[in-house]
Amino acid sequence: MVSTLPSGPVDPLFGANHFTPIRWVLAGLVALGHFWLTTTGYEPFRIHQWTGGYMAVNGFFVLSGLLIMKSLATRNDLKSYAVSRLLRIYPALIAIMIAFVFIFSTVFSKPGGLTNFTSLDTWSYALRVLFMGDPQWAPGGIFAGNLEEDFNGPLWTIRYEMAAYFLAAFAFFIGLAKRLWTTVLMFLVVQITYICAPLVVDVSVLPASIWPLFRLSSCFLLGMVLWHWPAGRRPPWWGIAIIAVLFAIFGAGFSGELLATLLLTGLMLRLGLSRRQFKPLHKLPDYSYGIYIWHYPIIQAILFLIPGLGPFEIMALSTPLFILFAGISWHMIEKPALKLKSRVS
Numbered sequence: 001m002v003s004t005l006p007s008g009p010v011d012p013l014f015g016a017n018h019f020t021p022i023r024w025v026l027a028g029l030v031a032l033g034h035f036w037l038t039t040t041g042y043e044p045f046r047i048h049q050w051t052g053g054y055m056a057v058n059g060f061f062v063l064s065g066l067l068i069m070k071s072l073a074t075r076n077d078l079k080s081y082a083v084s085r086l087l088r089i090y091p092a093l094i095a096i097m098i099a100f101v102f103i104f105s106t107v108f109s110k111p112g113g114l115t116n117f118t119s120l121d122t123w124s125y126a127l128r129v130l131f132m133g134d135p136q137w138a139p140g141g142i143f144a145g146n147l148e149e150d151f152n153g154p155l156w157t158i159r160y161e162m163a164a165y166f167l168a169a170f171a172f173f174i175g176l177a178k179r180l181w182t183t184v185l186m187f188l189v190v191q192i193t194y195i196c197a198p199l200v201v202d203v204s205v206l207p208a209s210i211w212p213l214f215r216l217s218s219c220f221l222l223g224m225v226l227w228h229w230p231a232g233r234r235p236p237w238w239g240i241a242i243i244a245v246l247f248a249i250f251g252a253g254f255s256g257e258l259l260a261t262l263l264l265t266g267l268m269l270r271l272g273l274s275r276r277q278f279k280p281l282h283k284l285p286d287y288s289y290g291i292y293i294w295h296y297p298i299i300q301a302i303l304f305l306i307p308g309l310g311p312f313e314i315m316a317l318s319t320p321l322f323i324l325f326a327g328i329s330w331h332m333i334e335k336p337a338l339k340l341k342s343r344v345s
Contacts, residue, residue, distance in 0.1 A: 012273040013070065013228060016282045017064060019272045023288035026063075029056035030154060030293040031322070035311040038148050038299050048251040050260045057157055058261045059268060061164065065223020066233075068165060072172045073227065084341050085165045088289075090130075091337040092329050093158065096293050097126040100151060102299060108304045110144035129182070132159035134209075143300045145307065152296050160212060164220040180228035185324045187221035194218050195254055219261060226269070233269050240266040289334065290326025298322045 033043040034051030045052040068085075075081055101123065107115040116122050121139035129135045135158075138151035171177035173306060176186060192213040197203060203211055226232050243266060247259040299318045309317070 001079055011233075012275065012277075013066075013233065015274055016277050016279075017273050018278065018281050019067075019268075020284050020286050020288070021281045022268050022272045023060070023063065024284070024288065024291070026059045027074040027141075027291040027295075029290040030051055030292060031299075031319070032315075034153075034296055034299055035315045035318075036295075038146065038303060039309060039311045039314055041147055044310060047247070048256055048306070050251065055260055057216070058257075059264050060157075061161070061216045061219035061264050061292050062223040062226075062261065063140045063268065063272075064161065064164065065168070065220035067223070067225035068168050069177065069224040070221075072169065076168055078173060081169060084338075085162075087337045087341055088334075089158065089162060090290060091291060091333045093130065093155075095333050096152070096297070097129055100297075101126050101331075104142060104151065104301065105140050108143055108301050110141040112141070114142040129155060129158075132162055134281070143304050146300055146303050148300070150296075151300070152293065154292055154296050155275065156212075157216070158293075161312055163213065167217070168220070168224065177224060180225070183221065183224050187218065187225050190214060191218040191258065195258060199254065210247070215257075222261065222265060226265075233273055235266045235269060238268070240270065244305060285327070285330050285335075287323065287326040287330050291322060291327035294325040294329065295322040298325065 001029035012261060029045075029052040033045060033051055036045075037053075043051045043053060070082065072081055075084075092248060101117065105119075105122045106112055109116055116139075125138050135152060136150065140151075142151045143149050148320065161275050171186065173181075176182045194211075197214075240263065243259060243263045247256065249262050250256060251259055295318065298321050299314055302317050302321075304316060306317075
């Protein structure tokens with residue numbers, strides 16, 4: 001079975017939809033968890049062991065798989081696709097690494113100062129992140145004294161996003177991602193491995209990057225499956241209710257994450273691709289990426305300057321700032337970069 005493009009405007013995926021506000025909500029859930037993690041060390045927003053921030057990342061990858069598959073199928077041009085992906089990720093990422101080198105490493109570190117700016121370790125870290133290396137363990141005493149002495153923990157997902165872009169393009173190029181049944185097969189292989197492997201092997205001996213790759217790839221492949229299965233993008237409310245009940249009962253078991261992801265996906269599809277359109281939401285700028293990459297260092301910087309704040313205090317102080325920086329990132333960096341796609345292609 002080969003998927004085909006819809007012949008009319010009946011599919012909201014090809015018209016106005018509510019995915020932008022949903023991405024805002026997902027980014028907000030990640031930030032909400034970090035208000036507590038950076039001040040108390042524990043994220044309380046969870047059902048069973050699945051936290052809001054954890055599931056929000058899964059949601060991002062499901063949406064990404066759906067939209068990336070749409071991009072591959074409608075463009076059918078790998079050069080244009082590659083340019084679009086690089087322009088979506090790198091301009092804002094470069095901006096935040098410039099901020100790390102010139103501002104965060106000098107002002108929000110101990111001892112800080114120009115010594116960090118001229119340090120080879122500082123520049124090596126920035127290049128490591130830009131070349132999709134591990135963003136943990138920033139040098140120079142960044143945010144020293146904070147509960148979490150980490151520059152920008154959420155950046156760990158960016159390299160998996162880029163890997164998913166590459167693997168999706170490769171699968172599309174060789175034909176595996178052009179059909180529903182082969183895409184479903186890839187999803188099942190990755191998902192079954194992710195669920196069942198811990199039951200038979202000690203995954204702690206595997207490289208640290210392997211297990212997140214399986215987790216996020218399964219979410220991304222779920223989105224790719226939904227591209228080929230338009231009917232699946234309109235799950236019935238009774239089906240979502242059944243998954244909710246199953247998750248409530250079995251969510252703490254080995255299949256709990258899959259149930260949670262399916263439940264979240266169903267809600268995102270029903271709300272994001274609703275046939276009832278709320279027009280003001282269509283004009284909402286896409287600050288989600290900016291919120292995702294800016295909220296954590298801003299939270300950390302405030303805690304560095306004002307130690308001992310609680311989660312509600314850091315929420316009140318940091319939220320206007322990181323939304324402001326996300327807005328600057330979107331209007332001055334991300335949106336202008338996206339306009340270059342057609343010229344570069």
